[in-house]
Amino acid sequence: MTTLATTSQPSSATIPSEPGWQWRPALEAVLIPVGAVMAALVLFGLFCAAQGANPLSVFAAIKRAAFGSWYALQNTLVRAAPLMLTALCTALPARLGLVVIGNEGALVAGGLGAVAAGLAVPTAPPALAIAIMTLAGMACGGLWISIVGLMHYKRGVNETISSLLMNYIAIAILNHLVNGPMRDPSSLNKPSSYPIAEANLLPRLGESEVHYGLIFGVIACLLAWILMEHSTFGFKARMIGGNIRAARMAGLPVARLGLTTCFLAGSAAGLAGMVEVAAVHGRANESLAAGYGYAGILVAFVARHRGLPIILVATALGGILASGGILQRQFKLPDASILVFQGLVFLTVLYSDSLYGKFKFFKEPSV
Amino acid sequence: MLIPPPPARPEKPLPLELVKITKRFGSFVANNEISLSVPPGTFHALLGENGAGKSTLVKCIMGFHQASEGDILIGGHSRSIKSPYDAYQFGIGMVYQHFTLVPAMTVAENLVLSRPDIPRVIDWKMEMARLRKFMETAPFQVDLLTPASQLAAGEKQKVEILKQLYLDTKFLILDEPTSVLTPVEADEVLGLIRKKVESGLLSVLLITHKFREVFGFCDEITVLRRGQFAGRGLVRDMTADQMAEMMMGGPRESKTVSKSSSNRGKAALNLKDLWADKDSGVPAVEGVSLTVHEGEVVGIAGVSGNGQRELVEVLAGQRTSTSGEVNIHGQPYRATREEAFAHKVFLLPEEPLRNGCVPQMSVAENMALRSFDRAPMTRAKCFINRKAIRQNAVEMISRYSVKTRSPETPIGDLSGGNVQRAVLARELGSGSENILVAANPCFGLDFAAVASIHAKITEARNRGVAVLLVSEDLDELLALSDRLLVISHGKLVYETIPAEADIKTIGHHMAGH
Numbered sequence: 001m002t003t004l005a006t007t008s009q010p011s012s013a014t015i016p017s018e019p020g021w022q023w024r025p026a027l028e029a030v031l032i033p034v035g036a037v038m039a040a041l042v043l044f045g046l047f048c049a050a051q052g053a054n055p056l057s058v059f060a061a062i063k064r065a066a067f068g069s070w071y072a073l074q075n076t077l078v079r080a081a082p083l084m085l086t087a088l089c090t091a092l093p094a095r096l097g098l099v100v101i102g103n104e105g106a107l108v109a110g111g112l113g114a115v116a117a118g119l120a121v122p123t124a125p126p127a128l129a130i131a132i133m134t135l136a137g138m139a140c141g142g143l144w145i146s147i148v149g150l151m152h153y154k155r156g157v158n159e160t161i162s163s164l165l166m167n168y169i170a171i172a173i174l175n176h177l178v179n180g181p182m183r184d185p186s187s188l189n190k191p192s193s194y195p196i197a198e199a200n201l202l203p204r205l206g207e208s209e210v211h212y213g214l215i216f217g218v219i220a221c222l223l224a225w226i227l228m229e230h231s232t233f234g235f236k237a238r239m240i241g242g243n244i245r246a247a248r249m250a251g252l253p254v255a256r257l258g259l260t261t262c263f264l265a266g267s268a269a270g271l272a273g274m275v276e277v278a279a280v281h282g283r284a285n286e287s288l289a290a291g292y293g294y295a296g297i298l299v300a301f302v303a304r305h306r307g308l309p310i311i312l313v314a315t316a317l318g319g320i321l322a323s324g325g326i327l328q329r330q331f332k333l334p335d336a337s338i339l340v341f342q343g344l345v346f347l348t349v350l351y352s353d354s355l356y357g358k359f360k361f362f363k364e365p366s367v
Numbered sequence: 368m369l370i371p372p373p374p375a376r377p378e379k380p381l382p383l384e385l386v387k388i389t390k391r392f393g394s395f396v397a398n399n400e401i402s403l404s405v406p407p408g409t410f411h412a413l414l415g416e417n418g419a420g421k422s423t424l425v426k427c428i429m430g431f432h433q434a435s436e437g438d439i440l441i442g443g444h445s446r447s448i449k450s451p452y453d454a455y456q457f458g459i460g461m462v463y464q465h466f467t468l469v470p471a472m473t474v475a476e477n478l479v480l481s482r483p484d485i486p487r488v489i490d491w492k493m494e495m496a497r498l499r500k501f502m503e504t505a506p507f508q509v510d511l512l513t514p515a516s517q518l519a520a521g522e523k524q525k526v527e528i529l530k531q532l533y534l535d536t537k538f539l540i541l542d543e544p545t546s547v548l549t550p551v552e553a554d555e556v557l558g559l560i561r562k563k564v565e566s567g568l569l570s571v572l573l574i575t576h577k578f579r580e581v582f583g584f585c586d587e588i589t590v591l592r593r594g595q596f597a598g599r600g601l602v603r604d605m606t607a608d609q610m611a612e613m614m615m616g617g618p619r620e621s622k623t624v625s626k627s628s629s630n631r632g633k634a635a636l637n638l639k640d641l642w643a644d645k646d647s648g649v650p651a652v653e654g655v656s657l658t659v660h661e662g663e664v665v666g667i668a669g670v671s672g673n674g675q676r677e678l679v680e681v682l683a684g685q686r687t688s689t690s691g692e693v694n695i696h697g698q699p700y701r702a703t704r705e706e707a708f709a710h711k712v713f714l715l716p717e718e719p720l721r722n723g724c725v726p727q728m729s730v731a732e733n734m735a736l737r738s739f740d741r742a743p744m745t746r747a748k749c750f751i752n753r754k755a756i757r758q759n760a761v762e763m764i765s766r767y768s769v770k771t772r773s774p775e776t777p778i779g780d781l782s783g784g785n786v787q788r789a790v791l792a793r794e795l796g797s798g799s800e801n802i803l804v805a806a807n808p809c810f811g812l813d814f815a816a817v818a819s820i821h822a823k824i825t826e827a828r829n830r831g832v833a834v835l836l837v838s839e840d841l842d843e844l845l846a847l848s849d850r851l852l853v854i855s856h857g858k859l860v861y862e863t864i865p866a867e868a869d870i871k872t873i874g875h876h877m878a879g880h
Contacts, residue, residue: 022775231749232740239736242725248685249714249723250736251704 028362033302036352040344047340053331065326066319074209080318084217084310085272086296088224091305092265095228096258097241102148102163103269104293105170106141110270111277112174113140115284118196129200133278141270142263144170149262153255171289178285192285202279213275218311220268225307237261269293298346377458380407380537380570381442388437390423397423401596403589408567412581413574414614415591416815421574425540429461430454455483460536462527462544470516474509474526481530501533506559517647519672521552542574551874557584578607590614627829629849632661635833636802641691643677651677653857664834666848668841670877674857675837679806683714695802711801715808719790726779730771731760733778734793763792784812795823803827806837821847853877
């Protein structure tokens with residue numbers, strides 16, 4: 001049958017029948033991001049020292065404020081929930097090779113959609129109202145990022161720039177609506193929409209402060225993991241992300257898959273917006289654009305755009321966000337110090353992307 | 368020991384000698400005590416199968432790798448070459464298998480860019496004047512103002528060689544430079560280089576496995592086999608069979624599948640007045656109409672850059688046609704996954720890593736690109752069955768002798784020949800193809816692999832598959848085709864039957880006369 005066998009030894013003899021677990025590449029995928037975060041910690045320590053604060057006690061305080069007590073942990077998880085969802089907005093398209101950073105805009109669009117839906121059905125039973133708000137939030141966020149995808153696939157517009165600029169448009173629409181058509185006259189110093197009926201708010205988990213948004217976040221990340229790593233859809237997406245020419249040769253409908261992914265990505269961030277309005281604020285106002293979208297980009301990159309690690313990274317970053325106040329109170333560090341830290345992490349993580357494959361230690365040994 | 372100071376760049380070629388070079392990667396020995404000597408002004412061929420260690424050896428000369436043991440003597444002195452810049456200082460330059468041009472830059476910019484002593488501010492007027500003067504004495508001509516991305520493979524290869532001549536290289540290493548050229552072009556290019564060698568201005572080390580080139584242009588050969596020295600000799604004292612024996616460690620098996628007499632069936636693939644543009648929007652395919660019948664190989668000959676690539680891309684679904692029709696068995700074909708599956712259309716693309724593989728994904732996943740979304744590789748309609756994917760890969764790897772550490776290794780880590788085999792396994796392994804489109808399927812492969820691919824194509828044809836073979840290798844086309852078409856400037860300009868073909872006439876039409 002084959003004459004190729006004459007050219008070389010058949011190599012099948014060396015292949016084990018079961019895939020050996022390749023710990024070296026797996027270790028690389030863990031150690032490089034962890035190393036990057038460590039480097040950012042060192043740099044942030046230098047920053048704290050320059051501000052006259054002892055870095056070690058700052059880190060200890062952050063740890064305490066993030067995970068030190070049940071109260072602190074609840075605080076952290078409340079912040080982690082929207083981060084998990086907004087991270088997916090960058091992570092899913094990233095597997096297709098698209099760099100989408102419209103998380104903030106999709107979150108705002110989703111929040112607005114959820115509020116509008118909640119206000120439209122004030123008397124519906126709570127479960128139904130929440131379902132409607134959820135769907136509305138996801139649909140609005142999904143459509144928002146779908147616009148980015150459409151512009152990219154139909155007209156070749158760069159998805160990173162367009163999604164970034166769409167953030168500003170979404171925030172402008174939010175401001176317009178809460179200052180105009182949706183404005184509750186009783187909201188004087190902070191223009192807001194009418195509030196969602198108390199009964200229709202997203203309930204909390206048991207006795208805790210943590211709301212159902214956390215469940216949404218964890219489930220969404222699990223689904224994203226299964227979708228991208230184990231489904232044929234994810235296989236196709238990874239083909240497109242890896243080599244679009246090969247994907248085209250295999251006959252994949254590149255634009256259709258890309259648009260679907262954009263919609264899913266946007267709907268995750270839209271769900272984050274719904275969670276924020278239906279569980280935290282109870283109405284739409286400028287607090288909706290509190291930066292969870294931008295922080296979500298960071299989470300996605302640190303987690304290398306994979307669903308399961310996003311859960312962990314979002315929780316860690318939620319903790320850091322939760323500790324912002326303590327830095328100001330205890331160390332007289334400016335409130336924005338946490339943003340400095342986020343920025344440092346972002347830089348080191350982006351840099352660390354260039355380190356994959358550079359260390360011989362992480363390579364599979366040759367046969 | 369007295370180490371002589373590094374000399375200024377040599378005025379004329381110096382003798383180059385490798386003494387017992389050993390190169391290990393971990394426990395893998397890529398080169399084992401290889402010795403080789405190239406006297407100045409000679410044309411030396413380095414022969415060997417894929418994976419014999421030819422590329423590793425020349426990378427040691429170029430300073431990409433450091434030899435684990437052994438010496439490199441230049442002009443009789445042991446020299447350490449730590450980087451390609453060191454190699455440049457010794458007057459050594461190389462033309463790689465892969466192109467190294469910056470696609471967005473013009474030929475002139477690429478040439479100037481290659482200079483290590485590039486000034487901070489470039490006086491383009493002066494540089495252009497210099498380049499024009501250089502081009503007057505250059506063995507071949509390429510338009511200096513064309514962006515590299517617009518050049519066909521053959522022209523790119525010429526620019527790569529021009530670059531070395533422009534850098535005033537005295538010892539030129541050529542890594543299978545003619546795989547992208549037509550035989551006429553190849554003879555022309557090598558002939559002109561040979562002239563420079565004969566005038567004593569250049570030494571050449573040519574990596575090849577084409578005996579025609581060895582006999583036509585080389586003085587001496589060194590043969591490697593699986594990292595070991597396998598023989599050397601003067602070309603005039605040797606026969607092709609002796610060389611083949613050295614390369615393969617045994618007499619050459621010529622196991623060609625004979626073409627069955629024509630059993631041409633009904634029309635399978637039909638193109639009607641097909642037009643397609645280049646990336647720049649200029650028409651590349653200009654009204655191509657052709658029909659491929661079942662059990663027939665239709666060959667398309669042409670100098671690279673005459674629309675073949677775009678034509679194949681349309682058939683592969685990588686490019687949309689601007690007008691015209693592609694029909695398969697009378698139904699319109701737009702290269703979607705469903706259509707390709709329904710009509711059993713398979714492809715052997717040129718540059719398989721770029722066109723047909725996802726480099727970061729594993730060998731196993733790449734071998735499943737055609738079938739991952741169907742049982743048994745899919746469970747419950749939407750989940751990937753990794754076990755089935757792996758099993759398929761293990762079988763294909765052994766059947767097609769793909770050398771890989773494991774099925775989980777990213778395919779981008781494999782050598783070119785092995786990538787090609789993996790793609791071959793995927794496209795032909797199922798044995799169920801009805802239509803096969805092959806574009807330069809043997810680019811850069813050694814002759815045993817070439818013979819095997821040719822056998823598989825002929826075998827497919829005998830089975831009733833309709834084959835469209837686009838190639839820049841005229842010998843290949845003449846051997847395999849039932850009908851031969853010539854493409855020039857995007858149009859089919861000539862049709863002949865290989866048995867009656869006259870190479871001169873074909874060449875005439877290829878050149879656009």
